[in-house]
Amino acid sequence: xxxxxxxxxxxxxxxxxxxxxxxxxxxxxxKVEEATMSAAAEMxxxxxxxxxxxxxxxxxxxxxxxxxxxxVSNLVERMSKPNLHVASVSRYRRRDRFDQQQDAIITTLxxxxxxxxxxxxxxxxxxxxxTAFSTLIFPGSITTEVYAVHLKSNYGATNAxxxxxxxxxxxxxxxxxxxxxxxxxxxxxxxxxxGDFNSDRDKKEFADETIFADLxxxxxxxxxxxxxxxxxxxxxxxxxxxxxxxYIFVRGLEAKGRTIRISAEELSDxxxxxxxxxx
Numbered sequence: 001x002x003x004x005x006x007x008x009x010x011x012x013x014x015x016x017x018x019x020x021x022x023x024x025x026x027x028x029x030x031k032v033e034e035a036t037m038s039a040a041a042e043m044x045x046x047x048x049x050x051x052x053x054x055x056x057x058x059x060x061x062x063x064x065x066x067x068x069x070x071x072v073s074n075l076v077e078r079m080s081k082p083n084l085h086v087a088s089v090s091r092y093r094r095r096d097r098f099d100q101q102q103d104a105i106i107t108t109l110x111x112x113x114x115x116x117x118x119x120x121x122x123x124x125x126x127x128x129x130x131t132a133f134s135t136l137i138f139p140g141s142i143t144t145e146v147y148a149v150h151l152k153s154n155y156g157a158t159n160a161x162x163x164x165x166x167x168x169x170x171x172x173x174x175x176x177x178x179x180x181x182x183x184x185x186x187x188x189x190x191x192x193x194x195g196d197f198n199s200d201r202d203k204k205e206f207a208d209e210t211i212f213a214d215l216x217x218x219x220x221x222x223x224x225x226x227x228x229x230x231x232x233x234x235x236x237x238x239x240x241x242x243x244x245x246x247y248i249f250v251r252g253l254e255a256k257g258r259t260i261r262i263s264a265e266e267l268s269d270x271x272x273x274x275x276x277x278x279x
Contacts, residue, residue, distance in 0.1 A: 007139040008057050008256040008278040009109070010048050011223075013194040013246050015064040015150070016040065017268035018100060020071060025100075037071070040267050041078035047262040047274040048081065057276070058139065059084060062148040062194040062248075063104040064270075072104045083108040087134040088148070090116035103132040103148040103195065110137040119173045127169040128152055131177060139278075144190040144253070145181055149173065151211075153198040167209055170199060174211040178218055190252025192277075193220065196270065200243040202232070220249040223275040226259040234261060234271045246273050253277040 020036040021028040028036070048059055059081060066072050069089040076084050087107045092099040103116070111134055118130035132148040152169040156162075181191050193215070201212045201222075212222065224232055224244055233242035248259070256276035264271050 008052075008276050009138055009253075010051055010057050010059045010274060011192060011194065011248050011250070011277055012044065012047055012059070012061040012272055012274040013064075013148075013196075013248055014044065014061070014264070014272035015196040015246060015268060015270035017065055017270060019063075019066050019268070020075075021067065021100075022268075036267060037075055038078050040264075041075055041080075043262060043264060043267060044075075044272060045079050045081065047260070047272050050260055050262065051257065051274055051276050055081075058108045060105065060107045060109065060136065060146055060192065062146070063106065064148070064150040064196045065101045066104050067100045068098065068102065069104075072102075072106065076106050081108065085111075087111045087136065087146070088114040088116060088132040090130065090132040090148075092116075092118065092129050099129070101129065101150065103129065103150055105132055105134045105146050105148050107134070107136055107146075111135070112137060112143075119176055122172050122176065123168075125165075125168050125172045127173040130173075138190070138253075142189045142252075144192060146192045147177060147181060147194070149177065149193065149195040149197070151196065151198045163205075167199075167206075170197070171210050171214075174214055178214060190250065191220070192248065192250050192253070194246075194248040196245055197247050198245055200245060203243060215249050219251045221251065221255075223248040223250065223255065223259045223277075224273070226255055226275065227261065231261050234273055235269060236263075236271065237269075246270055248273060248275055250277055 020033040087105040113135035119127040234246040259275035262272040
């Protein structure tokens with residue numbers, strides 16, 4: 001039976017690229033950061049509006065590479081979306097300080113639980129970062145777990161051994177997440193896993209990756225498959241070619257139309273991905 005469109009929820013994911021400074025270890029000028037946050041709020045709002053012209057649907061957006069909880073709160077304030085609030089922000093550490101690549105979840109939905117955690121070491125492999133998570137109440141009183149992830153990249157991997165090690169770190173992270181969220185015989189009605197996977201399932205260089213097959217084995221649906229092939233990317237690159245690195249996987253929810261890409265232009269090296277889900 002087709003559900004009413006009012007029961008739909010907009011799901012988005014975006015890597016902000018060391019947001020809002022755009023720099024790894026140093027802060028941009030405060031005025032530059034203010035302008036970046038305002039422009040990012042406008043860009044994300046554009047993505048929501050493209051799938052919800054009436055502005056009536058609830059929203060869940062997964063964010064990567066956010067500097068701090070304060071930055072996420074400031075971004076939410078600029079989006080002017082009624083009832084939009086911060087559900088969860090990670091607090092990963094990097095040596096003696098907080099990492100500047102935090103994961104976050106923002107939403108208009110009621111939050112019943114939230115937190116974050118780092119990936120445990122397994123098989124002598126330790127993946128960086130972890131996951132920010134939240135349990136939300138979707139329309140129709142559907143309990144939904146949401147996980148924001150930012151998996152290990154191949155940046156700086158200059159040989160096959162390093163690439164293999166990075167792939168193992170991505171695999172270990174997804175295996176750990178599926179041990180927690182992947183079991184089908186659970187009381188939670190639905191699960192969403194999204195963020196920067198740093199892997200393109202359609203590229204030959206990632207052909208040996210296990211993460212996508214593992215997710216689908218546990219019943220998760222890849223919303224990128226609902227995008228036209230020509231638009232199926234989130235990391236535009238004129239030199240090396242476009243790649244799809246940012247994903248939304250869902251279980252227990254169905255598509256309500258199309259999945260789209262919203263250009264981040266100069267705000268980030270990643271574009272935003274938006275889709276619509278429903279019970």
